[in-house]
Amino acid sequence: MVKVTFVAADGSETSVEGEEGASVMQTAVANDVEGIVGECGGSMMCATCHCYVDDAWISKTGERQHDEDDMLEGAASEVRETSRLSCQIKLDQSLDGLVVHLPDEQF
Amino acid sequence: MESGPIVIVGAGQGGLQVAASLRQAGYEGELTLIGNEPGLPYQRPPLSKAYMQDGNPGALKLRAAEFYDKQQIRYLPETSVTAIDRDDGRIATTSGELDFGHLILATGASNLRPPIPGLDRTLDLRTLADADKLRERATGDRRFAVIGGGFIGLEFAAVASKFGLDVVVAEAAPRLMARAVSPQMSELFLKKHRDLGSTVLLGDPVSAIDDRGIALVGGTHLEADEILLAAGVRPNTVLAEAAGLDCANGVTVDAQLLTSDPRISALGDCACFPDSRSGLRIRLESVQAATDHARHIAARLTGKQPDPYNALPWFWSDQADYKLQIAGLAQPDDRAEAVDEHVVFRFDAEDRLTAVETVNNARVHMRTRKLLAGGETVGPDTARDLLS
Numbered sequence: 001m002v003k004v005t006f007v008a009a010d011g012s013e014t015s016v017e018g019e020e021g022a023s024v025m026q027t028a029v030a031n032d033v034e035g036i037v038g039e040c041g042g043s044m045m046c047a048t049c050h051c052y053v054d055d056a057w058i059s060k061t062g063e064r065q066h067d068e069d070d071m072l073e074g075a076a077s078e079v080r081e082t083s084r085l086s087c088q089i090k091l092d093q094s095l096d097g098l099v100v101h102l103p104d105e106q107f
Numbered sequence: 108m109e110s111g112p113i114v115i116v117g118a119g120q121g122g123l124q125v126a127a128s129l130r131q132a133g134y135e136g137e138l139t140l141i142g143n144e145p146g147l148p149y150q151r152p153p154l155s156k157a158y159m160q161d162g163n164p165g166a167l168k169l170r171a172a173e174f175y176d177k178q179q180i181r182y183l184p185e186t187s188v189t190a191i192d193r194d195d196g197r198i199a200t201t202s203g204e205l206d207f208g209h210l211i212l213a214t215g216a217s218n219l220r221p222p223i224p225g226l227d228r229t230l231d232l233r234t235l236a237d238a239d240k241l242r243e244r245a246t247g248d249r250r251f252a253v254i255g256g257g258f259i260g261l262e263f264a265a266v267a268s269k270f271g272l273d274v275v276v277a278e279a280a281p282r283l284m285a286r287a288v289s290p291q292m293s294e295l296f297l298k299k300h301r302d303l304g305s306t307v308l309l310g311d312p313v314s315a316i317d318d319r320g321i322a323l324v325g326g327t328h329l330e331a332d333e334i335l336l337a338a339g340v341r342p343n344t345v346l347a348e349a350a351g352l353d354c355a356n357g358v359t360v361d362a363q364l365l366t367s368d369p370r371i372s373a374l375g376d377c378a379c380f381p382d383s384r385s386g387l388r389i390r391l392e393s394v395q396a397a398t399d400h401a402r403h404i405a406a407r408l409t410g411k412q413p414d415p416y417n418a419l420p421w422f423w424s425d426q427a428d429y430k431l432q433i434a435g436l437a438q439p440d441d442r443a444e445a446v447d448e449h450v451v452f453r454f455d456a457e458d459r460l461t462a463v464e465t466v467n468n469a470r471v472h473m474r475t476r477k478l479l480a481g482g483e484t485v486g487p488d489t490a491r492d493l494l495s
Contacts, residue, residue, distance in 0.1 A: 032173050067469040074477060
């Protein structure tokens with residue numbers, strides 16, 4: 001299992017254990033973490049699983065994919081350097097302890 | 108603010124979303140979500156795509172089990188609603204009666220079953236149980252025939268050909284996905300499926316199904332061990348009709364998604380609503396319509412007075428390495444202009460942009476979504492800026 005901490009827009013933190021191979025979005029939804037919607041189920045269609053990867057983890061999660069960049073154009077909240085669609089970040093042991101910050105809205 | 112109790116009939120993506128949105132918007136009254144399938148509410152779009160390949164039901168769940176307790180949503184699985192008593196504000200279900208202050212119909216759609224002899228030999232792909240059965244059969248050297256070259260049939264055909272199965276698609280119309288996309292897109296996908304190794308036959312309806320496969324009106328017989336029926340759907344309106352609600356191509360709702368009874372709303376695949384852009388009554392089979400309808404109804408029931416429903420339709424379909432995305436809604440007669448091999452603009456008779464169809468081009472898709480959602484009229488010149 002891989003530990004992931006979600007920091008909500010109001011600063012509150014939720015830490016959960018995700019399965020290797022699952023995406024950060026799936027981990028949030030499976031653990032009832034508020035602030036990640038994932039309306040399209042991870043098909044990169046909706047931009048409602050937008051998150052900001054914590055600076056300390058940005059080198060480990062890798063870069064945005066080409067299409068991901070394009071889909072983020074439709075995100076409800078501000079897009080930053082660290083913005084990712086959390087459905088595109090797959091968990092493995094190298095991400096154990098991952099911290100992501102959530103935007104204040106997904107629609 | 109609706110004082111409740113609020114009862115939602117149908118636990119698909121729209122039914123679940125309206126429950127979640129009601130709680131998010133501060134509704135504190137009784138909330139019951141009724142579904143006729145076993146298990147927790149799940150996503151349907153992956154059934155013909157990712158789930159066909161990975162078979163992982165955990166990834167389909169819309170919300171964790173704890174969600175329902177935490178949000179105090181009473182979820183009743185494997186329960187069918189048998190009647191609506193509008194006078195007394197009560198419904199009858201297979202597990203007893205329930206009172207409602209407001210009722211929301213999210214009953215979805217069922218597979219269309221054309222009057223073809225031998226239809227009982229076919230498989231469906233609508234529910235998780237259907238998908239499991241189909242996955243079991245989609246192994247080895249089974250030969251598949253797919254009746255219907257629409258989204259579901261083609262998504263399945265793409266996965267099946269990836270498995271190395273022999274696939275033949277029989278579409279009654281002269282082109283693929285004819286109700287939803289331009290002729291240019293139909294052509295692009297026809298080439299894709301033929302390149303994948305599928306046999307695609309167009310403009311020749313199925314006349315009979317037998318032990319050895321399917322027969323077409325034109326006289327061709329296609330050998331198949333398994334047959335998937337994917338010839339479209341029809342909205343589930345039996346309950347609404349029996350209750351005397353207005354129905355025509357779905358449950359008729361107004362611009363606030365209210366049925367002909369102000370205590371009953373309807374959403375998603377089963378609802379026929381006025382399209383704010385074209386002025387026509389439409390019914391959409393998509394996650395987008397179901398969830399946007401749900402949020403609209405939740406806002407209205409929690410005391411907001413929303414504008415008439417006007418969310419921009421969008422849609423997607425994954426077929427092999429082609430991701431088709433559609434932003435907006437074109438009428439069948441709308442002019443189709445291919446501006447790129449993978450981008451088609453649709454314009455109405457007044458040359459206003461109504462939709463953009465793209466393949467593997469999320470940038471143009473998202474730009475179109477933003478532009479059309481803004482509500483302004485977009486002419487051909489402005490539309491071309493989407494490409495830059």
